[in-house]
Amino acid sequence: MTGDNATRASADITAGRTSLGIEFGSTRIKAALIGSDATDVLATGSYSWENRLEDGLWTYDLAEVWTGLQTAVAALIADAEQRHGARPTTFGAIGVSAMMHGYLAFDARGELLAPFRTWRNTNTGVAASELTDLFGVNIPLRWSIAHLHQAVVDGEAHVSQLASVTTLAGYVHWKLTGERVLGVGDASGMFPIDSATGGYDERMLQKYADLAGDRLPAPATSLLPAVLPAGAAAGALTAEGALLLDPTGTVPAGIPLCPPEGDAGTGMVATNSVAPRTGNVSAGTSIFAMVVLERPLAEVHHELDLVTTPAGDAVAMVHCNNGASELAAWAGLFTRFSAAAGRPIDDDAAFDALFREALAGEPDAGGLLAYNHLAGEPIAGLDAGRPLFVRTPDSAFTLANFMRAQLYGVFGTLALGMQVLTAEGVELDRMFAHGGMFRTAGVAQRFLAGALGAPVTVGELASEGGAWGIAVLASYLGRSESLGEYLAASVFATASLTTADPDAADVAGFTSYLDRYRAGLAVEAAAITAL
Numbered sequence: 001m002t003g004d005n006a007t008r009a010s011a012d013i014t015a016g017r018t019s020l021g022i023e024f025g026s027t028r029i030k031a032a033l034i035g036s037d038a039t040d041v042l043a044t045g046s047y048s049w050e051n052r053l054e055d056g057l058w059t060y061d062l063a064e065v066w067t068g069l070q071t072a073v074a075a076l077i078a079d080a081e082q083r084h085g086a087r088p089t090t091f092g093a094i095g096v097s098a099m100m101h102g103y104l105a106f107d108a109r110g111e112l113l114a115p116f117r118t119w120r121n122t123n124t125g126v127a128a129s130e131l132t133d134l135f136g137v138n139i140p141l142r143w144s145i146a147h148l149h150q151a152v153v154d155g156e157a158h159v160s161q162l163a164s165v166t167t168l169a170g171y172v173h174w175k176l177t178g179e180r181v182l183g184v185g186d187a188s189g190m191f192p193i194d195s196a197t198g199g200y201d202e203r204m205l206q207k208y209a210d211l212a213g214d215r216l217p218a219p220a221t222s223l224l225p226a227v228l229p230a231g232a233a234a235g236a237l238t239a240e241g242a243l244l245l246d247p248t249g250t251v252p253a254g255i256p257l258c259p260p261e262g263d264a265g266t267g268m269v270a271t272n273s274v275a276p277r278t279g280n281v282s283a284g285t286s287i288f289a290m291v292v293l294e295r296p297l298a299e300v301h302h303e304l305d306l307v308t309t310p311a312g313d314a315v316a317m318v319h320c321n322n323g324a325s326e327l328a329a330w331a332g333l334f335t336r337f338s339a340a341a342g343r344p345i346d347d348d349a350a351f352d353a354l355f356r357e358a359l360a361g362e363p364d365a366g367g368l369l370a371y372n373h374l375a376g377e378p379i380a381g382l383d384a385g386r387p388l389f390v391r392t393p394d395s396a397f398t399l400a401n402f403m404r405a406q407l408y409g410v411f412g413t414l415a416l417g418m419q420v421l422t423a424e425g426v427e428l429d430r431m432f433a434h435g436g437m438f439r440t441a442g443v444a445q446r447f448l449a450g451a452l453g454a455p456v457t458v459g460e461l462a463s464e465g466g467a468w469g470i471a472v473l474a475s476y477l478g479r480s481e482s483l484g485e486y487l488a489a490s491v492f493a494t495a496s497l498t499t500a501d502p503d504a505a506d507v508a509g510f511t512s513y514l515d516r517y518r519a520g521l522a523v524e525a526a527a528i529t530a531l
Helices: 003-015 062-084 127-135 144-153 157-161 166-177 202-214 239-245 265-270 325-340 348-358 400-421 446-450 462-475 483-491 504-530
Strands: 019-024 028-034 043-048 052-054 057-058 093-098 105-107 163-165 181-183 226-228 278-283 287-292 307-308 313-319 370-371 388-390 430-434 455-460 495-499
Touching: 003 062, 019 062, 019 166, 019 265, 019 462, 028 462, 043 062, 057 202, 062 166, 062 239, 093 166, 093 265, 105 166, 127 144, 127 202, 127 287, 144 157, 144 163, 144 202, 144 313, 163 166, 163 265, 166 181, 166 239, 166 504, 202 462, 226 495, 265 278, 265 307, 265 348, 265 462, 287 400, 313 400, 325 348, 325 400, 370 400, 388 400, 400 446, 400 504, 430 446, 446 455, 446 495
Parallel strands: 019 093, 181 226, 278 430, 430 455
Antiparallel strands: 019 028, 028 043, 052 057, 105 163, 278 287, 287 313, 307 313, 370 388, 455 495
16 A cells, blocks of 8 residues: 555544445355445454354344444454554444345344244245246246245245344345345345335335235335335434444444445445446355346246345346355365375465466266255256266366366356346446455456356455445435436445456366256266165
């Protein structure tokens, strides 16, 4: 950081000319602080957490939400002081984002009625199928309305006490501000949005009211959070909320918050992918692609969700429950081997070495196959997960091919869904990628370009991900220009971008790999039945 930038950063922190972004990811709660220059991340903090399988359902303990939030914010404050000699005591604006979908149900007193059910659960098949037929649009298993209706169908006791349903971001925002609201992008993963009005689709709300009847204590429209577009006022930090954020009492009440958003929306912001014909791929515990549409799709596809940008524009989402977790597990195995051999290396060094080794692999991964399915994968027709590594006796079993197969495996189910978009005639001018697996330059980015058959761009801020994205949305609070204009002019105008064009050999190799991958899904299905 230059002297002028260092001085500006310190002054921004002292004066509170900052935006604090907090994102609750699947494995990490991360906080990011930006100042008057949105591309300059002044400080970060994080907290690691994991979901748990309890009574057959994936969940998190809500008490850990607050432990993690306070830990991440405290770490950010300490990081800012260490790096800039200025300790934050207030912020100009705050934003909260989190993994989308799922089910958080509360009674009229604000008490939780059932354990938090995350997006990862696949127990909602009956409800999702019934709602898809009712609405004429795809309702995925993980959507909040599918979770709600499954509870109705199953006659769960808590349904009669329902007063509100929300997402994780909506819950945290409510506790910080007292406002039961959601950004339109996150709301679009609860219930279908009418892009013409920017709110829930009224026709579908009425259809659901007729279907649910007296099985719900109130119409869904009164149970769901109010919907807000990016830039709209969404409440301010209350005294109680300030203490939840910072138990020391230093951070004051009254700081404005932007509408809470989902991780898909913050990913679009973090990659400047909010305009038609742009898209992004976000890779973490899950992996998904978002493509902003020029026109409605011609047909209903179970592989595609229809959601929105944080500004409310229609987006087709290809969402896969399984991303880079299995890849990380294998990397951890090699890291442990290095320690056992007396030559220990850290996780980052292991990832870097293994990723670079994959570049030496054969374009089709030498006949090897990797399935990263720790959980069910609806696009592949699987209701449970069994991670598998498969080879035939004549496969070329080398470390390079093994690692290429693992990286290809992260993109396998995603590629199946993207083929549906291609068949619909959807065109892309640019595709951005972000997530930790893209930090090793020229590897995952190159393989993704081969998998999609399209150029893939990674920006210098891609690894900061959703916490930075929601901080940018907080900085957009109250602006008059469109979100796309703000990002283009004030955030990405000077951003450093690297684009990888698809290599012909990679495209042909991945096509061969995907053919085997599709055929091998029968092996995966057999493993689920047998094990």
